[in-house]
Each structure stands twice: as structure tokens, then as C-alpha cells.
Amino acid sequence: MSAGHDSGMTPQAAAAEIHRTAHQVRRRARWQGWLFLAVAAVNFGFYIAVGSADRTVSRALSPLPILLAVVIFLVASRQPVVGRDAARINKPVVVAGLATAIAGLVLYQTVMPQGFTGWLVLLAAFMVTPFLAGAWRWLRP
């Protein structure tokens, strides 16, 4: 498979092409970071709204996470490129996001003051931290 042949491409040109294509692929794979950022923003708003609203409004908002999951699936399935190590990066983010959501719910129900308080904002921020970390991982320069 190897030879000292001449393909008409200098090693410098080959190195430059590798650099160009890898850069393009990484740029196009950044959608995963924007998706995590959107999930963090929507979830943050959702947690605040559910935590500060009355039971009727909370119940009305409850299908939102399912709707969000469907949107994520549709957006992800339409993307032309999936970045390197996506499974290795995204799975821990999703698992940590679920874990902080459960931990946040337990905290809110047991020790936190009910209704809209500064604590609720802090708790909501904590609950979306994994998604912000995931976004940073994909969007960092």
C-alpha cells in the first residue's frame, strides 16, 4: 500500500489540505454545542417557570421536556456531520443533565423555599450546568 510515488501533491500541500478539511469539519460539527446551549436556555426557563408558577401552569408546561427531546432528535438527524467522539462527549452530558435535574427536583421539594426566589434561579442554573459544559466543549475555539 505504500510507495515513494508522485501523486502530484507535495507533502506541504497534503498537510495544508488536512488542516483545511479538519477545520471545516470541526466548524460544521459545532451544531452540537449550539444545541446544548439551546437545551440549557430552554431548561433554565422551564425550571424557573415550573418552580414559580402555580400547579395548573406547571401541569400545562410539563410536556415541554418531551417536546424538546423530539426537537433535538429532529435537528440532530438532519445534520450532515457528527463531530469526532460525539458519543463519548454527549452521553455523559445527557446523563449528568438528568442527574442534576433529579437532584434539583428533590432539593426543591425538600429544603428550598417554594415560589420564585433567588435560590430557585441558582438551582435552575445548577440544573443546566452539564449542558453548558457540553456547549463549551463543542464551541470552544
Next chain:
Amino acid sequence: MKIRGNHPRYRLDEVIHAPVRLSIMSALAAADRADFRFLRELVEVSDSLLSKHMTLLEEAGYVEVIKGYQGKRPRTWFILTDTGRAAFDAYLAALHEIVGTGPSQPPPVS
């Protein structure tokens, strides 16, 4: 008489060291998977030329082809196999040796 020397250029895999295939391999090395249309636009070649090179890479065991549908539209995905990734890493090592940069350094752009 065929001469085979120690120069790193003899370690440049000829399956990879062709302009279109190099672009494809380096794109797939930076991704978990990429679809046909994306690669065609990235490499700037026709459908038939991309298919031809993909067949060569598939026959070499470097690329895996996954065919599916998005709605009613057929869609083809490409993934670098473990063999392909190892071959590309070896190619990169030889290339860096020739151009005199380490694997972590950006290659010089002429």
C-alpha cells in the same frame, strides 16, 4: 529495478495520498460520521467522482458506508473504520516527518 528506501515518503499510503481521497480521509478522521452531500461539497467533486473514490476506500477497508433514509429521501453516511483511522494516523506520522512538524503542531501552509 524497484528501489525502496528509508525516506518517510515511502511510508505514504498511496490509497490516501491522492488529492480527493486525502480530503475525504482527513474529513472523516475529524468526524464520527459525515454524509455524502457534505463530503461532496467539502471536497468539491461530482457525485460520480466521490462515489468512485469512496468505493476505493471501502475496498481498502478504510471506510464504512451506511445507507438509510431521512423521511423518504435516501441518505448515505460514511464512517472511518479502525483500519482506516490507523492508516490515516500512520500517513500523518510519515507526513509530519517529511514536513518536519510534530503531530500536535499545525502543518505549515505554503
